[in-house]
Amino acid sequence: MCGIVGYVGSQSALEIVMAGLKRLEYRGYDSAGVAVLADGGLAAAKKAGKFVNLEKELTERPLPTGTTGIGHTRWATHGGPTDANAHPHLDNAGRVAVVHNGIIENFACLRAELEERGHELGSETDTEVVAHLLAEEFSACADLAEAMRLVCRRLEGAFTLVAVHADEPDVVVGARRNSPLVVGVGEGEAFLASDVAAFIAHTRSAIELGQDQVVELRRDGVTVTGFDGRPADVRSYRIDWDAAAAEKGGYDYFMLKEIAEQPKAVADTLLGRIDAVGSLTLDEVRISASELREVDKVVIVACGTAFHAGLIAKYAIEHWTRIPCEVELASEFRYRDPILDQQTLVVAISQSGETMDTLMALRHAREQGARVLAICNTNGSTIPRESDAVLYTHAGPEVAVASTKAFLTQLVACYLVALYLGQVRGTKWGDEIHAVVRDLAKIGGEVERVLETMEPVRELARSLAHKNTVLFLGRHVGYPVALEGALKLKELAYMHAEGFAAGELKHGPIALIEDDLPVVVVVPSPRGRSVLHDKIVSNIQEIRARGARTIVIAEEGDEAVVPYADHLIRIPATPTLLQPLVATVPLQVFACELATARGNEVDQPRNLAKSVTVE
Ligand code: AGP
Numbered sequence: 001m002c003g004i005v006g007y008v009g010s011q012s013a014l015e016i017v018m019a020g021l022k023r024l025e026y027r028g029y030d031s032a033g034v035a036v037l038a039d040g041g042l043a044a045a046k047k048a049g050k051f052v053n054l055e056k057e058l059t060e061r062p063l064p065t066g067t068t069g070i071g072h073t074r075w076a077t078h079g080g081p082t083d084a085n086a087h088p089h090l091d092n093a094g095r096v097a098v099v100h101n102g103i104i105e106n107f108a109c110l111r112a113e114l115e116e117r118g119h120e121l122g123s124e125t126d127t128e129v130v131a132h133l134l135a136e137e138f139s140a141c142a143d144l145a146e147a148m149r150l151v152c153r154r155l156e157g158a159f160t161l162v163a164v165h166a167d168e169p170d171v172v173v174g175a176r177r178n179s180p181l182v183v184g185v186g187e188g189e190a191f192l193a194s195d196v197a198a199f200i201a202h203t204r205s206a207i208e209l210g211q212d213q214v215v216e217l218r219r220d221g222v223t224v225t226g227f228d229g230r231p232a233d234v235r236s237y238r239i240d241w242d243a244a245a246a247e248k249g250g251y252d253y254f255m256l257k258e259i260a261e262q263p264k265a266v267a268d269t270l271l272g273r274i275d276a277v278g279s280l281t282l283d284e285v286r287i288s289a290s291e292l293r294e295v296d297k298v299v300i301v302a303c304g305t306a307f308h309a310g311l312i313a314k315y316a317i318e319h320w321t322r323i324p325c326e327v328e329l330a331s332e333f334r335y336r337d338p339i340l341d342q343q344t345l346v347v348a349i350s351q352s353g354e355t356m357d358t359l360m361a362l363r364h365a366r367e368q369g370a371r372v373l374a375i376c377n378t379n380g381s382t383i384p385r386e387s388d389a390v391l392y393t394h395a396g397p398e399v400a401v402a403s404t405k406a407f408l409t410q411l412v413a414c415y416l417v418a419l420y421l422g423q424v425r426g427t428k429w430g431d432e433i434h435a436v437v438r439d440l441a442k443i444g445g446e447v448e449r450v451l452e453t454m455e456p457v458r459e460l461a462r463s464l465a466h467k468n469t470v471l472f473l474g475r476h477v478g479y480p481v482a483l484e485g486a487l488k489l490k491e492l493a494y495m496h497a498e499g500f501a502a503g504e505l506k507h508g509p510i511a512l513i514e515d516d517l518p519v520v521v522v523v524p525s526p527r528g529r530s531v532l533h534d535k536i537v538s539n540i541q542e543i544r545a546r547g548a549r550t551i552v553i554a555e556e557g558d559e560a561v562v563p564y565a566d567h568l569i570r571i572p573a574t575p576t577l578l579q580p581l582v583a584t585v586p587l588q589v590f591a592c593e594l595a596t597a598r599g600n601e602v603d604q605p606r607n608l609a610k611s612v613t614v615e
Helices: 013-027 051-060 107-116 128-141 144-152 254-260 262-270 289-294 304-321 330-336 356-367 405-425 430-451 455-463 478-493 502-507 530-545 580-597
Strands: 003-008 031-038 041-048 068-074 096-104 157-165 172-177 182-185 190-193 205-208 213-218 221-226 235-238 297-302 325-329 344-350 371-376 389-392 469-474 496-501 518-522 549-555 567-571
Touching: 003 013, 003 096, 003 157, 003 172, 003 213, 013 031, 013 051, 013 068, 013 190, 031 051, 031 096, 041 051, 041 096, 068 096, 068 157, 068 172, 096 128, 107 128, 128 144, 128 157, 144 157, 144 172, 144 213, 144 221, 172 190, 182 221, 190 213, 254 262, 254 580, 262 405, 262 430, 289 405, 297 304, 297 330, 297 356, 304 325, 304 344, 304 405, 304 478, 325 330, 330 356, 344 356, 344 405, 356 371, 371 405, 389 405, 405 430, 405 580, 430 580, 455 567, 455 580, 469 478, 469 502, 469 530, 478 496, 478 518, 478 580, 496 502, 502 530, 518 530, 518 580, 530 549, 549 580, 567 580
Parallel strands: 297 325, 297 344, 344 371, 371 389, 469 496, 469 518, 518 549, 549 567
Antiparallel strands: 003 068, 003 190, 031 041, 031 068, 096 157, 157 172, 172 213, 182 190, 182 205, 205 235, 213 221
């Protein structure tokens, strides 16, 4: 959950690192710090609070100019957000600096050993022990990469480490285990970062690091080994995001930009997936057709918004393939002793590809012999690397903590997986698959149309900014949409919000209805399962009769809802299973606007991080 940047080259390391950290601020922002090698020594600055506090510190007390440096933005796990706990952490001699993302589970015993050997540790963090251990090992071997390998072999837990030593002025060393780290390779310079957004302004050539690897950066090249020192095979790849893609592009918030990017994100995720004869070609899905034909159960594991995408995927997978599909919260999955075997296909959905709950769930699944397919938005991240196959969404960088375009592209990817299973298993004929793909190809335009009609939704949101709670109802695929709308409002407006299956109202929740309580109702198409449509219209009448303020999302042409809707939000008519792709958008806009009306920080909501890399 922290942001890490390292640089070695001929430019000002401070400028490169600070700009990179600025782009990673969303990964964690309760403190930040930098360290630069210059004049034979090491200089560092770090401050608690927002990134701007570090910028002010550096203005008042500039660091010397150097061409090697590291930096960090923190989301606290061990130790509160204080100056002392901010990274980088140094050894007592001030010759080693290290930044860290993750958790070192055995830091307490390592700290005790260090203190017995006379080291003085001043922070509450787990990270600080690494600085002292590196200093000890370096004093014996005089090689920072080797010192890092020796130290990593003693650490337990999940970590990305990046360090510098004043005695090696043109070297940056990194290491990773169960935590993100990517390498950028430029002309006479090299970069390390938690996320490519930190260096794509300088290079699009990247190297994917594997598990338990140490990377040594020098101006003239990059060396990667295992923790055991043996040379490691690495994969180079080209980053297809440009620098502008990670900027706000004129919007007040990254979230607004990312909501607006959804039509393109949906279209991009479909690109290249249909071959010349109209068949689906999911070339990253490195599971053979024969293996997929043996699948007798699908289990989807994910968290938060990604979990809601999985709930929607279940309807499509079961309807199109007739394979039983379970959807599990990743944090619960492995603790319930699930029944998995070679015939189980586990689908791990994750925007960041680093969510520890989801990563640990897929590891458990693989240990049980299941095959794992990842649906992920971040190239080179841990979850796809540890899966048997991956289908990348092409949403581009999603910077705002509240997931929007990643969610819509996860749905598209889930539909493609369901269709692909239907194709290889023969439960969907080619023309049926083509028909769905044609409908999917229209969705980008339909989302665009929805976005053009959002002003009444924004006005409604502002008018409800004083409310304490909003309920969300839906049926069928509209039920997970209701859950997602409630989550958006919770995480952005810090407001109580709850999603229900509309059929559950009479089993308890209807007791919550009181005068002027806002209730959002996602209405299924009357053209699909009309019985569901009629039932939810009855639900709307029931809550309205008890005083609710009904906010109804219904497709164009659905007149049955009009008499019972205090506010009517129209969406384009779509096939039943694809409706979430258009019904979710007004709920994203609603939550973002209401949060803005409340004066909340939309891109970085309190207590949340973009990627939850601890369990
Ligand atoms: C959703 O708006 C949140 N940001 C959060 O629920 C997120 O979806 C969840 O933490 C999963 O993240 P992932 O997709 O990166 O695995």
